[in-house]
Amino acid sequence: MINEHMMDLGSRRSTIRELFEYGNSRAAIVGRENVFDFSIGNPNVPAPEAVRQAIYAEAAGDPVALHGYTSAQGAADVRGALADSLNKRFGTDYTGDSLYLTAGAAAALSCAFKAIVCEGDEIVVFAPYFPEYKMFIESGAGAKCVIVPPSIADFQIDFGALEQRLNEHTKAVVVNSPNNPSGAVYSEQTIKRLADMLRGKEKEYGHPIYLISDEPYREIVYDGVQVPFVPHFYDDTIICYSYSKSLSLPGERIGYVLVPPAAADSKELYAAVCGAGRALGYVCAPSMFQRVAARCADQTSDIAVYQTNRDLLFNGLTSMGYHCVKPDGAFYLFPQTLEADDRAFSERAKKYDLLVVPGADFGAPGHMRISYCVKTETIERALPLFERLAKEYR
Amino acid sequence: MINEHMMDLGSRRSTIRELFEYGNSRAAIVGRENVFDFSIGNPNVPAPEAVRQAIYAEAAGDPVALHGYTSAQGAADVRGALADSLNKRFGTDYTGDSLYLTAGAAAALSCAFKAIVCEGDEIVVFAPYFPEYKMFIESGAGAKCVIVPPSIADFQIDFGALEQRLNEHTKAVVVNSPNNPSGAVYSEQTIKRLADMLRGKEKEYGHPIYLISDEPYREIVYDGVQVPFVPHFYDDTIICYSYSKSLSLPGERIGYVLVPPAAADSKELYAAVCGAGRALGYVCAPSMFQRVAARCADQTSDIAVYQTNRDLLFNGLTSMGYHCVKPDGAFYLFPQTLEADDRAFSERAKKYDLLVVPGADFGAPGHMRISYCVKTETIERALPLFERLAKEYR
Incomplete structure (x- = not known):
């Protein structure tokens, strides 16, 4: 009598969640500091002090204005500030x-x-991909999620595989760069080639194909790498953004949809986004954090820690023989597992209290995701354990 | 190429929104203080000072813990405090x-x-009803919304009309007491009779019929009226609650679903609620306001102002000949309009810069909703205008 699919979604724990709970149970036995939980993408770098100051400043003001409903799209002055x-x-x-x-x-x-x-x-997604995409597309919006297999060598796009999966039913293609879980940043060349192919297919099929660019990691890049700004290359882009990572505010739930004026039917599209928000029960984005985001839009958390962690982990693991595409952004490493069965590898890693997520969860078996948004010391202490794990396979 | 239904939902302004915009344009001409906007249910009583203090206390703590993801159901300690x-x-x-x-x-x-x-x-809703119900039920969940006509005399339930609309497809019945827009509070007798009827129908059809109790106005009642706690009368209840009204925090988006253990298949039902949250893109409720709600759960804003406003407006209007069921709760008056065509009446009221919402929007034509969550002085100055409006009909 209950919707079984929803029940299944709510009761089937994700692998990440399973690992998290396992980590908690192990921590009770061996101590929190001896469990090396690389499973969760919860930023461990604090929000910048400007966030705290923004909260204090806003809370000191008129509570009726601060905590009242904003317009459904968000407060006009906040939207203006974010556009600026x-x-x-x-x-x-x-x-x-x-x-x-x-x-x-x-x-x-x-x-x-x-x-x-x-x-x-149909909506096209590139592996490796954030597992919730499939659910939002299928269980939320009722479309078919079409998955393009990963380009293992560099985690850019396998254009041959993509072209095979485009057809007249393709409504949108989702990109996520910097990528969760691979950390890859799509090069300008990749974005240009993707834009060219999609423009061709738009003409062929006679309708727009939207490029949905999911960019929560936009600011988290290393060594001066530039993330191409997708609307500069392709008109029919929709940007989905969140301050979860850049300002370390994942629990506060604040982000936006950007519908550039150049996108096909942009006014109607924007109206439909508003309508979808209504239908899904989103009345307005949390009002105080709208204002906090406006005050802090040009800031980020201290991402230098992530660069330190990436370098330490990447250099450490590759010197032990782990094969890994060097990530340019986000806070994930996505090395190949030392046996083809990534779930078996993840199980074996537990012997050393190393918690890593099997790549199969992201549509890329034979890999593991290591979230390095942890304390640098945790990585330092984990490296000898990764070495012992590697020895088992020599 | 865009979902036309979503576009329509997003571009068709509600009457309330139209009135709000009209009020803004009039304010630019005649001055804000001369526009009597009774259209919006945005609390004008500030959040209790305890909310500000809770924000300060939380913001002073560890930002990683405060702003991090909580579990999808909400932080365990917060849920425990709210249950207590x-x-x-x-x-x-x-x-x-x-x-x-x-x-x-x-x-x-x-x-x-x-x-x-x-x-x-099918999901059954009683008129007059909050207009977004129909959208959540039809456009959000994909069910048929079945509407029971209003019981004009007292805004309790027309049980004959209800029984005609129950059938084997009925999955749930929604109650909203204290009610938006009528202000009516369902009596214990009403809830008991409803529970009896639904239990009978559950047996007849051989499956649970959930009673979804939408209770954002639970604490806003007058003259010591008691709001019956629905789970005491009917096991298969689901409570939907928000702190928007009780703590004057509508923009912050914080509330809960309560699935009582006595409800049929309560574990599966709770899991399905979690699954629905995932599918709709709700990752977790805003984390800081989870904690603020836990700290302030036993408080309310100063609702004495609402009682003053209700008494002033109810006594004033009824003495002029407006017919109105006396509301026991919420912050709305729902009098009959002085002509059968409530939209025409609402238009005529604009001549006096009185903005009231036609009852037809709530499934109860021939009425108007007057939101009295405004300054008492606004009501005092509006009453002579309501009198002049009434004179036109004498």
């Missing part, structure tokens, strides 16, 4: 009318998918 | 495991509907 911040960085001329504030990137994606999906539509 | 608060008030013995924290009541309802709805299901 984007314009400064990317040379665009957006106004607040292109922004729809959301309860984080998950809400942004859910609204974007629901806004565009019609009966029979 | 309910137990104290209602003599129940809930634990945090029965609570699923949400981004407000709209999210709570959306998750509850999506958790239970299967193909072909």
